[in-house]
Amino acid sequence: MSKKSLQTSIIHNDYVAPQGFGAFPTPIYHASTVLFENVAAMRARDWLDKSAYNYGLHGTPTTFTLEARLADIEGGTHCRLAPSGLAAITMVDFAFLKSGDDVLVPDNVYGSNRVLSNWLSTNFGITSRYYDPMIGAGIADLIQPNTTLIWTEAPGSVSMEVPDIPAICAAAHARGVLVALDNTWSAGLAFRAFDHGIDIVMHALTKYQSGGSDVLMGAVITRDPAVAKKIEIAFNNLGLGVGMDDVYLVLRSLPTMKLRFEAHDAAARTVAAWFKNRPEITRMLHPAFADCPGHETWKRDFTGAAGLFSVLFDRRYTEEQTDRFVDSLKLFKIGFSWGGANSLAVPYRIQGMRKDWAEEGGLSLIHI
Structure with missing residues (x-):
């Protein structure tokens, strides 16, 4: 076999890793080109x-x-x-x-x-x-x-x-x-x-x-x-x-997803129960709570709940006040998406999102 050039040796090295390596993580296969035997x-x-x-x-x-x-x-x-x-x-x-x-x-x-x-x-x-x-x-x-x-x-x-x-x-x-x-x-x-x-x-x-x-x-x-x-x-x-x-x-x-999901669920229900007892909140939009539309369907068809819910503020509070509530939270950040380890709160102008929305008062989406 003729000697390979340095550049050819870099690409076409003869080494093949031995078989039999085992570990828990799935290997990461980076590839655009996939090779065929013939x-x-x-x-x-x-x-x-x-x-x-x-x-x-x-x-x-x-x-x-x-x-x-x-x-x-x-x-x-x-x-x-x-x-x-x-x-x-x-x-x-x-x-x-x-x-x-x-x-x-x-x-x-x-x-x-x-x-x-x-x-x-x-x-x-x-x-x-x-x-x-x-x-x-x-x-x-x-x-x-x-x-x-x-x-x-x-x-x-x-x-x-x-x-x-x-x-x-x-x-x-x-x-x-x-x-x-x-x-x-x-x-x-x-x-x-x-x-x-x-x-x-x-x-x-x-x-x-x-x-x-x-x-x-x-x-x-x-x-x-x-x-x-x-x-x-x-x-x-x-x-x-x-x-x-x-x-x-x-x-x-x-x-760890099931463990995390169940922890989110338990923590969210605890926080939601606190919200529900606050005089500033008129409605809990959490499927596990009776005042959420479809609660009975949730009880029939679901086995748990996520860490995401919404709260509806009393209509006496202005948007400026409900926004200030979100801005004043110490452990909650403001940001879209959810499912991670950090709690979030985002105010929504839902009256402009839904033509049939009849509720008054500001709404905030909460992730625990």
């Missing part, structure tokens, strides 16, 4: 088949491991990662909606999902209509021949209503309509979405799965192979890759 193997490889590897964007052992674990936690069989929760929502929309279709969205939806839905209506010829999150089986009256997808949240963002997911799913499935759920609040631990009729589950892994306030990532999970294939095609066409180091951080956090 040309026949390259030509035989199908990127839709996750039993082998094709290209770094489609997955490495690191991403496949996280996807499998997330699907298992949720009780699904197929999972795809996305670079954020919003990217995961986008993946679902582009997988199942086309020009001329109709999508139903709860009026208490996550704000970025609302912006995306409005953009689909404005630029893509997709009708986005908003419904009362407490509509239950009554959603059947809103389903049109071109309705393809119904979004749900349990509970809803900021205002925390708990919808009757089984009733919505039954009405949708009777008309052949898919139902997607943003299940971020329960982390797949406190609400078994597929067992209650949901077809597609979306998570912002940024929250409890990460738990460190340092990762942006989302996931889409399903049990249906036909649904999974459409998600795979959207994932590929949108080019939604994630970084392996971020995937590792989520994998590292998963073993």
Whole structure:
């Protein structure tokens, strides 16, 4: 064998690490290029088949491991990662909606999902209509021949209503309509979405799965192979890759997620009970409390609660006063997102967010 040049030796070194190394952490496989044994193997490889590897964007052992674990936690069989929760929502929309279709969205939806839905209506010829999150089986009256997808949240963002997911799913499935759920609040631990009729589950892994306030990532999970294939095609066409180091951080956090979630739940209920007894607060928007819309549904369908809830101040307090309350908190920071180790408080102008919002008084979203 002829002697290799220095540069060739740098790239084509003969050393191969011995087999048999074992450790608890999942290895981090950084890759854009994936190598094939020969040309026949390259030509035989199908990127839709996750039993082998094709290209770094489609997955490495690191991403496949996280996807499998997330699907298992949720009780699904197929999972795809996305670079954020919003990217995961986008993946679902582009997988199942086309020009001329109709999508139903709860009026208490996550704000970025609302912006995306409005953009689909404005630029893509997709009708986005908003419904009362407490509509239950009554959603059947809103389903049109071109309705393809119904979004749900349990509970809803900021205002925390708990919808009757089984009733919505039954009405949708009777008309052949898919139902997607943003299940971020329960982390797949406190609400078994597929067992209650949901077809597609979306998570912002940024929250409890990460738990460190340092990762942006989302996931889409399903049990249906036909649904999974459409998600795979959207994932590929949108080019939604994630970084392996971020995937590792989520994998590292998963073993403690249930313990953290239960601690968040217990601490949040303690703080929420304190708020409820304050004369400044007129309503506790926490699913585990009786004055939260959908509380009975939460008791029926959920096994726990997250560390996120809202409080409604008495209408005698001005916005300036409720803002000053948030500014005066010593151990709470002001910032969006949640699920990490630090408590947060964010005031919302919810009257401007919801056309049907009848409550008076300022609202603050609290994360414990």
